[in-house]
Amino acid sequence: MEYRVLGRSGLRVSEVSLGCWAIGGPSWRDGEAVGWSGNNDNESLGGLRRAFELGINHFDTADVYGDGHSERVIGRFLKEVPRDQVVIASKVGWFRGTAPNAMQPIHIRHQLEQSLMNLGTDYLDLHYFHNTNFGPDDLYLEEAADTMRQLQKEGKVRVIGQSGYSYGDFMRVCPVTRPDVLQFHYNAFGNSFDRPDTNLFRWADERNIGIVLFGPLAQGLLLDKFDPENPPKFGEGDVRASNTAYSKERLLEIRQKLVPIKERFGTEAQDLVRAAIQFALAQSPNACVIPGFKNDRQVESNAQGAGKPLNAEDVAFIRSILQSK
Template sequence: MEQRTLGKTARSVSTVGLGTWQLGADWGDVDPKDATAILHAAVDAGINFFDTADVYGDGRSEQTIGAFLADNPGLDITVATKMGRRVEQQPENYTLANFRQWIDRSRTNLRVDTLDLVQLHCPPSSVYSDAEVYDALDTLVSEGAIRNYGVSVERTDEAMAALKHGNIATIQIILNAFRLKPLDEVLPAAKAADVGVIARVPLASGLLSGKYSKDTTFAENDHRNYNRTGSAFDVGETFSGVDFSTGLNAVKEFGELVPDGVITAQAAIAWIIAQDGVTSVIPGARTVEQARANAAAADTGALGAELNKGVSKIYDRHFREAIHPRW
């Protein structure tokens, strides 16, 4: 699989990584043995980049990855984790003292002395402009607790605020065929600043797999059931913030653009990889088969100008009015 340099980390990561939220919680139940099998399948398919967070299953996702890496010490895997959602979302909670506690917990879960990459996990918007926050992160780098740091954002203006701070290594942002705004400013600015871009929610919570219908139901503990109105966290994390019925109509149109021999989900991932400035795309996988299929999207190659034009038309017709001003 093609690898790209992950911003200022100087590490080479696969263009398709593995998002591991689903190995912790909020996507229905995943058996621990199945979770380990998914990690193995991802690595076997050429993936060397895992993204996790300290709150995914209250640490279960990190612990699963930590055990996997301990059992496979020869693997060269870059692990990005996130911190900041373990407390009430108030700017004053983003302090060096709290960072130390959260990072120590993640180091224990992942069984490492130094974390490869730590990202602020969609904190209050003002945090992205707080110089003291970045000073604290720089301190943790100098002490050897973390190698690099980045931010995970909900909105493009938050990404642009973070880019003003010179030691930011990466930005993680929602980018998919239904969320195009990052293409306007964030990707060009990140590329100019040598900041890696990690594209999350690439399949719009599964909508862009083309496998859902109006009759599809989700488990009670699946965020695609309980967070459709944003009652638990930012609604943009669930189906990219798009109305489910509207998304079903849009994905039918997207499917008509997909070349023969390419499955819809792979086309959606390949389209993101082809966007200038993207480093890695991190779809999740709840089965070994999904992990393999997602990784195979990296071999799809460019799908042509017509797909790009079609994606823009779909966005303008179905989503721009509701999505573009909000995120």
């Protein structure tokens, strides 16, 4: 396993880390499915243990993943490993309980205490604002930022992070939240974060801010694992059930685009894992990826994508194929 430092945060993490959304299981928010089906706690624990054996040291969760279930599974794992040998990240911002907004300061403090209880630890290495919704006209923004810094002073949070979904949102809140790590969605299909006028990688690198990328495998779409003639069906509470990318038409389109990728990098699923993970990692020396998992086999596959960087020509080739219209 190779390791990277997340910029000025000083956190040293495995370049392939783990996202722990899927192990939270099915869940809903305001009537919408926001979880994952098909999880098994024993298999999840097996995956976490195998990750630690393989040198993966960074585990990313959130209060909302399975409404605390992901955190509690990780809490069982933390009883088995030295706490100072792992980097544990969680988030606040999607689960608001009875508060008017999830970023209300007293709610942030409550949710952190609950996350610490779920995890069985007295501090988080990294705590994110999970989104940029700080209430009408950013009503809670300054107070929320002050609250997070106070929790940092109390030793309950080591590093403050900011997750977001658009360049404009990051630009709006980061001057106030002053994060040392950013988290956002990115993979070889590309998005606004790698465009010239909204290049968040360049912005973060200029400030030595760490970057954590979720979705590097595009929830399996970059691995050609789904049969277009028999599109996958997902259980209740699974966020993928409403994703049109799993339609026959889109799966066929992706399969065609992956043909030259396979010709260049290899036809096995593992070859595609490596290409996808290393493409994302190539965007910044301060970045790591957090692919998801449900079992030890998927953890092993993710881990094997580490330590095999792409050269500049490989990166340009993938971009030209997958991001062409």
